[in-house]
Amino acid sequence: MIAAASVELEGGFSSKLTYELSDAGIPVRHDGSVGRFTDRCPYRGEISNSPASIDGVLNFIHKYYPTEVNDTCGMHLHVSFDNKLDYMRLMTKTFYSYFLKEIEAWAKAEGIPENDRFWSRFRGDVHYTGRVWAPELQLLGHDLPNGEGSRYAILNFCWGKHGTLECRLMPMFEDKERSKRAIKAIVDIYEKYLTTHKPREPNYKIDVVDDSPEVLTEEITSCV
Amino acid sequence: MTNEANLPIFVNRETILKNENARLITIQVKRDSEGIKLYLKSPVFEKFFSQYGAVESQIPWLGHTAYNMPAGLESASYQARALKYWGKNTLVPDGDLPNLAFLRMRGLSDGINVTVPTVMTRSQLLDFMRLFKDYTQTLYREFLKPVNQSLEIIISGDAQN
Numbered sequence: 246m247i248a249a250a251s252v253e254l255e256g257g258f259s260s261k262l263t264y265e266l267s268d269a270g271i272p273v274r275h276d277g278s279v280g281r282f283t284d285r286c287p288y289r290g291e292i293s294n295s296p297a298s299i300d301g302v303l304n305f306i307h308k309y310y311p312t313e314v315n316d317t318c319g320m321h322l323h324v325s326f327d328n329k330l331d332y333m334r335l336m337t338k339t340f341y342s343y344f345l346k347e348i349e350a351w352a353k354a355e356g357i358p359e360n361d362r363f364w365s366r367f368r369g370d371v372h373y374t375g376r377v378w379a380p381e382l383q384l385l386g387h388d389l390p391n392g393e394g395s396r397y398a399i400l401n402f403c404w405g406k407h408g409t410l411e412c413r414l415m416p417m418f419e420d421k422e423r424s425k426r427a428i429k430a431i432v433d434i435y436e437k438y439l440t441t442h443k444p445r446e447p448n449y450k451i452d453v454v455d456d457s458p459e460v461l462t463e464e465i466t467s468c469v
Numbered sequence: 470m471t472n473e474a475n476l477p478i479f480v481n482r483e484t485i486l487k488n489e490n491a492r493l494i495t496i497q498v499k500r501d502s503e504g505i506k507l508y509l510k511s512p513v514f515e516k517f518f519s520q521y522g523a524v525e526s527q528i529p530w531l532g533h534t535a536y537n538m539p540a541g542l543e544s545a546s547y548q549a550r551a552l553k554y555w556g557k558n559t560l561v562p563d564g565d566l567p568n569l570a571f572l573r574m575r576g577l578s579d580g581i582n583v584t585v586p587t588v589m590t591r592s593q594l595l596d597f598m599r600l601f602k603d604y605t606q607t608l609y610r611e612f613l614k615p616v617n618q619s620l621e622i623i624i625s626g627d628a629q630n
Contacts, residue, residue, distance in 0.1 A: 327502075328501075328502030328503070329500075329501075329502060329503060329504045329586070329587075329588050330478070330500055330501050330502050331502075332588050333500050333588050333589065333590070336588065336590045337590075337591065380590050381590055381592065381593055384559075384588065384590075385559065404587075404588050405559075454482070454599075455484070455602070458487070459486065459487060459488070460484055460485065460486055460487060460493070460606065461484070461485045461486075462482060462483065462484045462485070462602060463482070463483050463485070464480065464481070464482045464598075465480070465481040465482075
């Protein structure tokens with residue numbers, strides 16, 4: 246199902262970690278949304294891994310997690326899929342509701358405190374990750390109905406730009422082990438949905454969708 | 470179940486002229502692992518092309534794309550706007566008109582299959598079919614509808630499954 250994944254980690258980076266990243270050919274890119282950190286982090290911005298397996302993403306987090314994080318930092322996960330039908334099956338409100346329900350259950354089971362920034366992001370209170378459902382606009386890179394840029398939603402169907410589904414919900418947790426579990430939770434939800442919502446056998450029905458005096462249009466629909 | 474989890478992966482739409490009992494167009498859209506698969510069958514386009522000329526080629530030139538436009542298309546801005554998106558992998562660009570890049574293909578009267586490697590939501594899929602139907606009817610009404618005579622172009626037989 247999931248072909249490859251890449252994570253964007255925002256935060257502050259110590260000189261030592263920045264050198265390690267440089268040796269690995271990983272740049273710390275500027276990100277204007279990332280705030281300031283203590284003096285031990287002269288570099289701030291975001292890093293990301295080249296497309297990899299989920300294990301590869303978890304290893305990247307383990308190895309290069311920022312030295313400091315704060316409430317200006319987000320963790321964004323891009324995934325691509327083996328086939329386009331899987332991607333289309335996630336572009337439904339049914340999946341969106343399922344995703345929110347499952348991720349909320351995960352966060353509660355994880356024991357994330359009520360005052361953690363995860364919950365403000367989950368509620369859509371954070372500008373960069375709104376509770377907006379507009380995949381048709383996102384596919385084409387158009388602004389959202391609330392006037393924000395196309396990516397500023399919990400789920401960003403950026404097919405036209407990256408060919409991926411981006412989840413922007415997660416903050417940068419203080420504990421990198423929690424961040425790894427969060428990535429795993431997102432992936433598990435995608436895969437569980439695709440596994441449990443299998444296409445069903447065709448069930449044809451005929452509807453008259455246009456019955457003007459001159460023409461008759463009939464529509465036969467089969468469903469997954 | 471009728472919720473959106475059951476998004477259609479296959480839709481067949483047939484538009485029939487009531488008076489003449491003629492099938493103007495059959496559109497079938499299927500979503501699968503390769504993207505969007507279309508089956509189109511219509512007497513309208515081939516008849517239109519035979520009378521007005523078809524779009525034969527696109528010419529990349531200095532970063533722009535020019536088209537060999539038939540006279541019938543040049544006079545119809547409605548269609549020219551659709552051709553603007555020639556070569557794009559979106560079937561309903563910008564929520565506007567259907568992308569008609571594939572209509573230079575011959576054989577619409579017999580039915581053609583086209584695969585577009587893109588993704589669509591349920592509403593985009595249905596919009597595409599509705600727009601395409603509207604487009605076909607417009608072509609028919611504007612250019613092909615016989616005056617005081619019954620329609621000559623009648624397709625018989627069932628559409629491909």
